[in-house]
Amino acid sequence: MISLAGRDILHAWGKFVFTGIGLGLLIGATFTMAGVYRGMVDDAKVMLDNSGADLWVVQQDTLGPYAEPSSIYDDTYRSILGISGVARAANVTYLTMQVRQGERDVRVLVTGVTADGPGTPGWPPYLVAGRQITRSHYEAVADVATGFKLGDRLQIRRNQYTVVGLTRRMVSSSGDPMVFIPLKDAQEAQFLKDNDAIVRSRARTAQNPALNRPGVPGLLDSVITSQSSNPYVNAVLVQLEAGHVSEDVARSISRWKRLKVYDRAQMEHILVGKLIATSSRQIGMFMVILTIVSAAIVAFIIYTLTMGKIREIAVLKLIGTRNRTIAALIMQQAIALGLIGFVVGKITATLWGPFFPKHVLLEPLDAVIGLVAVVVICILSSIIAIRAALKVDPAEAIGG
Amino acid sequence: MVDKGIRIEGLKKRYGSGDTAVDALKGIDMQVAPGEVVGLVGPSGSGKSTLLKCLGAVIEPTAGRMILGDELIYDDGWKVTDLRALRRDRIGFVFQAPYLIPFLDVTDNVALLLMLAGRPNGEARSRAMELLEALDVGHRAKAMPSQLSGGEQQRVSIARGLVNRPPVILADEPTAPLDSERALAVIRILNDMARKYDTAIIVVTHDEKIIPTFKRIYHIRDGVTYEEAGEGRSFD
Numbered sequence: 133m134i135s136l137a138g139r140d141i142l143h144a145w146g147k148f149v150f151t152g153i154g155l156g157l158l159i160g161a162t163f164t165m166a167g168v169y170r171g172m173v174d175d176a177k178v179m180l181d182n183s184g185a186d187l188w189v190v191q192q193d194t195l196g197p198y199a200e201p202s203s204i205y206d207d208t209y210r211s212i213l214g215i216s217g218v219a220r221a222a223n224v225t226y227l228t229m230q231v232r233q234g235e236r237d238v239r240v241l242v243t244g245v246t247a248d249g250p251g252t253p254g255w256p257p258y259l260v261a262g263r264q265i266t267r268s269h270y271e272a273v274a275d276v277a278t279g280f281k282l283g284d285r286l287q288i289r290r291n292q293y294t295v296v297g298l299t300r301r302m303v304s305s306s307g308d309p310m311v312f313i314p315l316k317d318a319q320e321a322q323f324l325k326d327n328d329a330i331v332r333s334r335a336r337t338a339q340n341p342a343l344n345r346p347g348v349p350g351l352l353d354s355v356i357t358s359q360s361s362n363p364y365v366n367a368v369l370v371q372l373e374a375g376h377v378s379e380d381v382a383r384s385i386s387r388w389k390r391l392k393v394y395d396r397a398q399m400e401h402i403l404v405g406k407l408i409a410t411s412s413r414q415i416g417m418f419m420v421i422l423t424i425v426s427a428a429i430v431a432f433i434i435y436t437l438t439m440g441k442i443r444e445i446a447v448l449k450l451i452g453t454r455n456r457t458i459a460a461l462i463m464q465q466a467i468a469l470g471l472i473g474f475v476v477g478k479i480t481a482t483l484w485g486p487f488f489p490k491h492v493l494l495e496p497l498d499a500v501i502g503l504v505a506v507v508v509i510c511i512l513s514s515i516i517a518i519r520a521a522l523k524v525d526p527a528e529a530i531g532g
Numbered sequence: 533m534v535d536k537g538i539r540i541e542g543l544k545k546r547y548g549s550g551d552t553a554v555d556a557l558k559g560i561d562m563q564v565a566p567g568e569v570v571g572l573v574g575p576s577g578s579g580k581s582t583l584l585k586c587l588g589a590v591i592e593p594t595a596g597r598m599i600l601g602d603e604l605i606y607d608d609g610w611k612v613t614d615l616r617a618l619r620r621d622r623i624g625f626v627f628q629a630p631y632l633i634p635f636l637d638v639t640d641n642v643a644l645l646l647m648l649a650g651r652p653n654g655e656a657r658s659r660a661m662e663l664l665e666a667l668d669v670g671h672r673a674k675a676m677p678s679q680l681s682g683g684e685q686q687r688v689s690i691a692r693g694l695v696n697r698p699p700v701i702l703a704d705e706p707t708a709p710l711d712s713e714r715a716l717a718v719i720r721i722l723n724d725m726a727r728k729y730d731t732a733i734i735v736v737t738h739d740e741k742i743i744p745t746f747k748r749i750y751h752i753r754d755g756v757t758y759e760e761a762g763e764g765r766s767f768d
């Protein structure tokens with residue numbers, strides 16, 4: 133046998149290659165959208181992995197600390213440590229904000245970690261340069277994605293921090309790179325009032341006769357001290373002792389402490405199912421539109437190519453070519469176009485992926501699904517052209 | 533009754549129905565022996581193409597009988613089920629315009645029919661080559677149709693019509709685009725082929741240059757045929 137489709141493609145290869153490249157760019161855009169979604173999910177998982185926690189203890193009735201605000205007292209961790217099955221527990225704060233460095237500012241997730249040393253839940257598990265935080269104030273470890281370098285001076289609220297270490301792939305679930313600072317500083321950054329507010333608050337407290345009693349010296353001072361301290365953190369990260377089931381430990385913590393406890397699977401469900409759910413639906417819509425546009429293009433191109441061959445198809449039918457052979461000719465061309473598009477799309481997505489501001493994760497499995505989808509779409513899109521070709525009257529070849 | 537070739541009896545074809553019905557063929561009687569080339573001439577609109585289409589199993593006649601070789605293919609209705617296979621295996625077509633497949637080279641244009649019928653490529657191509665040599669276009673075997681002159685294209689399309697050695701060849705104005713020398717060459721080729729492969733050939737034509745070459749001519753007027761002896765002039 134002879135491949136009519138193959139011969140036609142070789143004969144008109146320019147048309148096929150150019151159309152294929154155009155289609156490929158669209159397919160590349162679709163792959164990238166899928167990659168952005170996978171990247172978000174991956175960012176979320178990496179963040180959970182890197183936190184080193186088995187359990188997240190947060191304020192009751194919240195989906196904290198990533199999806200909803202949560203605040204709990206910063207001494208809660210001590211009593212959690214006493215619960216059986218808990219190996220380590222550490223306070224942590226998270227605050228997304230603009231961090232200033234010289235002239236520019238970068239959107240980051242500022243993470244406050246306790247100064248208990250490496251291995252503490254919340255600490256970055258490894259560094260690509262520099263060292264971990266050793267002092268309890270004004271040192272920072274930043275992700276390379278922030279663009280900060282060792283020794284850079286950052287401004288977070290009113291304080292200056294020196295970058296002493298760099299991490300890689302430490303990002304929030306919305307793709308913002310993380311900056312680690314000591315917990316005390318972070319608490320202050322999160323709950324710190326500006327100077328005017330402090331002055332006003334002091335004045336208000338001083339005017340309150342119940343708190344400013346002439347007969348009780350020192351009372352006003354203690355009240356003001358207590359008001360300006362920040363005994364809150366967003367969550368306590370818990371590591372379990374080997375051999376303990378997270379469900380059991382979680383149950384005892386929530387029972388005794390009136391706190392909400394999430395394990396790794398639940399946390400992932402919150403991040404993927406709730407925090408990035410709207411974004412992923414958005415991406416899904418884009419992918420549907422891109423898919424429809426691609427299908428329309430394939431259908432249109434194949435239809436046009438077929439209509440350009442209508443005389444030849446009439447001749448083929450007249451000399452006895454089976455419908456099956458003619459349908460195969462058109463369908464194979466559609467599939468060939470799709471395959472060119474797929475290859476171009478895969479290459480372009482791989483090439484331009486790293487230039488996207490967010491993590492674009494191109495999964496091999498998605499490529500396989502994409503390939504199948506491309507082939508199926510091309511087959512479906514060729515149906516219009518095939519129907520038109522099969523309707524051609526062989527008498528047309530004889531003419532009047 | 534000849535037991536080979538083409539035989540048509542009382543063939544009728546009506547296009548449409550009711551007020552707009554056109555009786556294109558009103559009772560055609562015709563007979564072409566194997567190895568014979570007959571002319572079919574008539575004014576425009578007289579039904580020549582309609583007759584070829586009926587005979588080529590491309591449109592369905594309204595009534596009558598058609599016998600191809602020793603098989604009754606139509607008797608007030610088709611007597612064969614697979615018309616496409618009938619066209620592929622038993623009938624060769626040569627058109628006014630060559631209608632070659634632009635993306636196949638000359639050899640494959642000719643060999644295609646055999647390949648579609650399931651013959652091995654090598655065998656199909658060597659048979660095509662044989663015909664191309666006979667038609668004096670063997671040297672263009674690897675060219676694409678767009679690289680051929682009109683006359684060469686026409687000869688390739690004749691080779692395509694002959695390649696499956698059909699017992700019947702239907703040619704619709706095969707010489708229209710050619711000058712008289714080439715037109716006569718085409719007729720000579722058709723005569724050679726008819727003799728060589730015992731093929732019955734009908735040539736529809738308006739072409740004054742070639743009409744004198746037929747030994748027998750059917751005139752068709754208002755859907756009815758009249759047989760006439762031709763001059764049967766030799767071509768040289």
Ligand SMILES: Nc1ncnc2c1ncn2[C@@H]1O[C@H](COP(=O)(O)OP(=O)(O)OP(=O)(O)O)[C@@H](O)[C@H]1O
Nearest residue numbers: 532547548554556575576577578579580581582583
């Ligand atoms: N598909 C059709 N529907 C209706 N009428 C048709 C159709 N095809 C042909 N006719 C009519 O049938 C008659 C014969 O047409 P046909 O094409 O067979 O003529 P012809 O002899 O081949 O003419 P020409 O020399 O111009 O090609 C004409 O009157 C034509 O108008």
Ligand SMILES: [Mg+2]
Nearest residue numbers: 531532580581
């Ligand atoms: Mg005609």
